[in-house]
Amino acid sequence: MMSEYPVFKKISPHVYLIRGENKSRFPEANSVLIDDEILTLVDAGSNLSHIEQTLRSLQHQIEDIEQIVLTHFHIDHKGYAQQILERADCEVMCHPAGKEAVETFEGMMRYYGVENHQYRSYWENILEEWLPHVKSSYKITDYLKEGREIDCGETSLVPIHTPGHTPDHTCIGINGTETILLVDIDLTRFGPWYGNKVSVIDEFKESVRKVINLQPKIGISSHLLNPVEDALQERLEEFYTVFNQREKRIIENIKNGLDTVGKLSKAPTIYPRIPLDLFLIFEEFMVRKHVDQLKSKGIIRQEEEKLMIERK
Numbered sequence: 001m002m003s004e005y006p007v008f009k010k011i012s013p014h015v016y017l018i019r020g021e022n023k024s025r026f027p028e029a030n031s032v033l034i035d036d037e038i039l040t041l042v043d044a045g046s047n048l049s050h051i052e053q054t055l056r057s058l059q060h061q062i063e064d065i066e067q068i069v070l071t072h073f074h075i076d077h078k079g080y081a082q083q084i085l086e087r088a089d090c091e092v093m094c095h096p097a098g099k100e101a102v103e104t105f106e107g108m109m110r111y112y113g114v115e116n117h118q119y120r121s122y123w124e125n126i127l128e129e130w131l132p133h134v135k136s137s138y139k140i141t142d143y144l145k146e147g148r149e150i151d152c153g154e155t156s157l158v159p160i161h162t163p164g165h166t167p168d169h170t171c172i173g174i175n176g177t178e179t180i181l182l183v184d185i186d187l188t189r190f191g192p193w194y195g196n197k198v199s200v201i202d203e204f205k206e207s208v209r210k211v212i213n214l215q216p217k218i219g220i221s222s223h224l225l226n227p228v229e230d231a232l233q234e235r236l237e238e239f240y241t242v243f244n245q246r247e248k249r250i251i252e253n254i255k256n257g258l259d260t261v262g263k264l265s266k267a268p269t270i271y272p273r274i275p276l277d278l279f280l281i282f283e284e285f286m287v288r289k290h291v292d293q294l295k296s297k298g299i300i301r302q303e304e305e306k307l308m309i310e311r312k
């Protein structure tokens with residue numbers, strides 16, 4: 001099927017953005033191809049046919065890929081790595097904090113927080129239907145380390161560990177930090193996502209701050225069709241404010257009688273709507289993280305299930 005937008009875009013010498021299907025929205029994502037001495041693919045979540053088309057246009061094929069860099073364990077980022085590994089004998093790198101969840105399906109389920117969840121089988125069925133390829137296991141051959149550049153030839157990649165979204169989440173600077181693959185600091189209208197058991201709001205906030213302080217000029221989101229160049233700093237600041245907006249909304253909703261995590265999640269409070277139960281799992285994890293923070297800050301208290309605003 002023909003895509004309604006070009007499958008790839010050249011960003012700079014040797015560097016190509018490979019777009020996902022469905023405008024790179026979950027469960028697809030962008031990949032980045034470094035067509036240099038060492039043919040390198042950063043993330044493998046764009047549709048395999050898009051990856052193949054891009055390679056073909058550059059006189060390559062899947063078998064030529066020499067290294068895959070995975071930014072974190074999420075299904076829309078590790079994506080088609082398994083299929084590629086079946087055909088290319090290449091290195092696969094990730095951050096050590098994601099090893100278990102990148103390498104095995106069970107590890108991934110544990111990180112998602114659904115290994116014993118009431119929705120586990122429902123979740124597995126969805127994966128079977130959407131992304132059967134992410135269920136298989138493979139071996140990581142090397143690790144990303146802050147400050148240790150990945151050599152691709154004339155191009156070098158700079159791992160920037162930015163945990164919070166997930167513990168292993170790593171942005172990738174391209175020849176320094178003026179151009180950064182922002183991964184899931186994704187600048188979408190939805191805002192930050194921290195719907196896994198292993199996601200941590202405060203770490204995520206710190207990571208966004210870390211990227212802002214690097215003052216990049218070009219930000220490549222994993223879920224937007226084009227790199228962001230205009231007002232990138234402002235876009236990152238806006239993304240950052242979403243954490244606080246959600247916190248305020250939760251307080252408002254509790255005042256309005258949505259006084260349990262269940263009620264807040266079903267409203268829903270963070271997602272604009274819940275099209276599938278799958279998103280309810282994520283919503284609940286995110287709401288619960290805010291609720292825990294509000295409790296520890298003494299802004300709300302909890303008696304049994306019931307949440308109450310602390311009146312001072």
Ligand SMILES: [Zn+2]
Nearest residue numbers: 072074165184
């Ligand atoms: Zn992610």
